[in-house]
Amino acid sequence: MISFLIKRLLWTAATMWVVFTATFFLMRAVPGGPFDGERKLDPEIKRNIEARYGTNDDLDVQYFRELGRAVRGDLGPSYKLADFTVNEIIAQGFPISASLGTLALCFALGLGIPTGILAAVWRGRGLDYGPMTVATIGMALPEFFVAPLAVILFVFLWPLFPAAGWGSWDQLILPSVCLGLPFAAYIARLTRTGMLEVLSQDYIRTAYAKGLTPTDVVLRHAVKGALLPVVSFLGPATAGILTGSLIEESIFAIPGLGIHFVQSAQQRDYTLAMGLVLLYFLLLSVMNLVVDLLYKLLDPRVKIDS
């Protein structure tokens, strides 16, 4: 176990370097730079600005400078939000995105798993078709479609929630639900599939044969096995929720990190983009580790190669 963790750590560090390098050169290969605006700057003035940030140095010089800085945990100044360092931007935005994401995920799990279980147990009946149809439609509509409709419904027609913002309890609900909805649908389907798989297995028959009540069989024996696909989905889902929150953050004016993901790429804010990529990578590594460990816990058949 310990050696597995150490190995994983080393792998993570190595891949992080690969990610850093790939991102660094990929970003700079795209046409346009951070200081190109609609108003073209006088070349000499642009040179002055570039000199400030060192973006006119040779690429290898820049690479090693930034790598050295990143190793020390300093991601440098943002080019577009010039008053802040990337560290400050992430420190302010990440807690907000993370709390939004966690709430959405909790909502998704809380709605998705029970729906999926019910649908599987009552397979082929109303309780299967009804919720699963809702689930598929929930998955099928783009978020930029659902969120504005939700605003019209629950802010204007039936004024339950405020239009935008983040910080009070009533501001949390609408964005979390909108963000979690497609994930809930996805999870419900995965749970249903996993559940059907498990319910046909011998140990479930044995459990029934022992005389356990259906509730006991489902909750004590079946669910655990049925959640495997869900668990393996959680890793990418967490990452997806972080970037996917872009639309929610934009529509509900939530000051998280989602918008930065797209804007830093579009505006060529190299340092901020790099910071976000590294953050995203770390998050994903941790989540994948958790998923692998959970897999082992839930399914004793899985061996972790160490």
Add this chain to the structure above:
Amino acid sequence: MTTAVIDETEAARRERLWEESRRVQGVSLGQDAWRRFRRDRVSMLSLVFLLGMGILAIATPLLPLQSPRLVKVDQKFQPMKFRPLFAPTAAWLDDAGKINEAKLDECFGELNVVNDSLIKLRAAIFGRWEVTSWLGTDHLGRDQLARLFWGARVSLLVGVVAGLVSLVIGVSYGATSGYIGGWVDSAMMRVIDVMYSVPFIFIVIFLITVLSEESIKKWLLEHGIDRIVIFYVVVGAIYWLTMARVVRGQVLSLKQQQFIEAARTVGCSRARIIFVHLVPNLLSIIIVYLTLTIPRVMLFESFLSFLGLGVEPPDVSWGLLANEGAKNITPIGIVWWLIVGPGLALGLTCAALNRLGDGLRDALDPRLKNR
């Protein structure tokens, strides 16, 4: 007498057994699955719906629809209207029914050989008659119904092709990684981690900008590759990651099972074990993921449209239409006919795909035979 009777029944029973065994022999796994699938009404309905949608999309040039790209600013934001149902208004045909090539180009853009002959066929069948704006018009006065149909072509194609691309890459990759295990598995999974952790938006911007550079674009166009084709590749190349991960997870648990052990004992090669023994056992999960991936690809396409990186006007896709619809959802007023169309099209197609996946899964799973 008694013996004779007994003999007779004995013979009849034997005969019956033979008969039965003959009948059982004839049913293969695929037929069996098809038989079970047919019983599932909703799945059949989904299949029929999707096939119908596909056929309509392919046959769009044949249908008496208005131009999806003709701008008529004076007719913008017309609501749904069914009266009259048809009108002889096709601008690209003159009164004598002759095609005005310049006008045709304005109405439908450049058409390939197939579409061009379909359009000519249409002109022969329907003449100048075309449907009126049943689903209303958009902010430039273009017919929403025609846009939905022409958009379906792009959206369905993107979904199917990208889904298949992701399927092929993802399954081979995931199964190989999970089965071989050890450092190969770790390395292959790290590659996925790397690809995951470069946010897709960078990859998309990178690829689309590189591929839209003048010289490259010209070269691609000469080889018949336009921006939509680039889409398949980009999107397919992004969506195989999840597929690979899930397949690997399943393989990890499957490879501990006895039938794999047995195959190894009799000396099967790795490739044979992976593709002959493992992959079929993954079929149900693969199909479920594929049916989940296609709608996600279609949504991703709409997300790209949201970011302005989607298909280029005057081409249309459902994502683009959904986006234009979403722009009109404001508390001041909702142009509902621009929302209902793309919303229903996307929603129903994705729902049907999902339902189809479920049905196929159930049908293909031998363990569900008696349920």
Add this chain to the structure above:
Amino acid sequence: MPAAVRKFLPWLFPAALVGAAAWALSIGTLPPAEFTFCNATEIKSVDPHRINGQPEGRIVEALFEPLLRRHPETLQPIPGMAERWEVSQDLKTYTFHIRRDALWSDDTPLTAEDFYYSFRRFLLPATGGEYTTLFFAVKNSEKYTKRLLKEGDPVEVELPKPARSVDGIRGEILTGKLLKIEGKEPEADEQGASSDDRRVFVVEIDGRSRRFTTSSDVSGAELCQTVLFDFREVGVRLVDRHTLQLVLENPTPYFLDVVSFYPLAPVQRACVERHGYPNWTKPENIVSNGAYRLQFRRIRDRIRLVKSDTYWNRANVKLNTIDALAAENITTMLNLYLTGKADWVTDLPPSVKPELRRTRPKEYDPTPQLSVYFYRVNVTRKPLDDVRVRRALSMALNRKEIIEAGPRAGEVPALSLVPEGIAGYTPANGDAENIAEAKRLLAEAGYAEGRGFPRIEILYNSHDVHRAIAEVIQSQWKRHLGITVGLVNQEWGVFNSTTRKLEYDVSRAGWIGDYNDPTTFLDLLISNNENNQTGWKDAKYDELMTAASREIDPAKRFQLLHDAEQRLVEQLPVIPMYHYVSKEMVRTYVKGLYSNIREEHPLWAVSIDPEEKARVFAAEGLR
């Protein structure tokens, strides 16, 4: 162990839920400010010398006050930090008298020295000021900022900074005469410039010749930070503690407009040098001189401003707190406005504009702006190098239809680059829509009915309105001229790069005037202007523009500019589409926010009428 962990697992889920909710709630809510507006984006900086955008301007104008302010209604320069000023006979020397009661927010007096320091900092290449071009009317300032040096020039040499000094402190400065430059200037490449400057500057200092270089790779010369034109020779003169003089290169009639512009605001030297950039801009460190102070900044959320108690005119500042929201989504802004959470929104979704004009005419009243939407034409490409083709393209446009389909807010069709509204100036008169004539011109150029006309493409940056406009133009050109036009949309960064490299046929552009003078538009098309980007070089146009810049008599000058613009609309390297109208919507209870030609609204003039507000909120059922 695993068994214990397994038991614990189900609890993980509620724990995460509660944890996340608590985390989110811990950010807390704030009592709303007296006045809240949507600033449409997170601003780049509050450092007045480094910014160039309108959202930045709104905040910086509240925090810092230049020598002059602008009247909230007419935008004419009025006394600010300078209580009065004089202009010399030749219109080249401006003398400003700083008011005696001017204070920084840390209660220290603000003097002419602060302005001297600030102008120097603004122009200093290391600051990277983006708006410095505006200041180039001042004598020798261009040489200073762009490091235009030639032998014999007076120069200042900045020695290396002490180690670990903050960004903002300069090294020791020596002054002397430049004797010689050894080596070649580094060549600029497309993506900017190489920093590889290996030149050696031979400078005579105190009668002794010394060699300096900025590159650590060069031996045989002293290392220095930079070599610049001597700032003492730049037209900024400190007369005494309260008097500052600016000397211009040419008479510049709009110079007072420039002086009242936010990049010319002062910053406090002590503050900048103690904390360095960017730390001095933090709310806890910043020292400002405007009507408001920075209370806090939450990235992408809001900027809270509070009334300054050291501002000279504090008696007339009505609002105690102001929130500037960074929300970028225009529909969200509208939602915030309609739910009473924002009192002023600076942009609206195009789709609601016609309806809002009808239902809320008092709040949303679009007025013409000092700005223009136009298409650049790449005149280096065939067939667009033919002026007849360009004129045909312009004449075939129905600009009304374009406006109806795109921006939809009653924009003004444009046949000239310069909009109406500059007192004394008559914009040129371009060709109006005339399809028959357009067809004739196209035929004359050899493309009758569009036959043989190569496929051209309209390039635009990804945006709904730009797309809608391009689609209409595409269809109009097809319909009226029979030519096939493709659309290419590129994401912002790429778009700019493509346009600059002239890799387009026709490209979308917009320009917002910086000051109230035709040159803010007409300078764009001068041959060597970096914003020209059409490949159009016209000696006659340049000649007229140069003549205008030297002309003292305002009427004659405007006539020269008008002639230049007339030349422009006849040659059409750019096709004007329309002049923007204001995009903002503001509640009726907000007072002191007048509609004007630049949508500029000094926050010191804004106030709220509480009774009216109560009435509006009651009528709309808002809380």
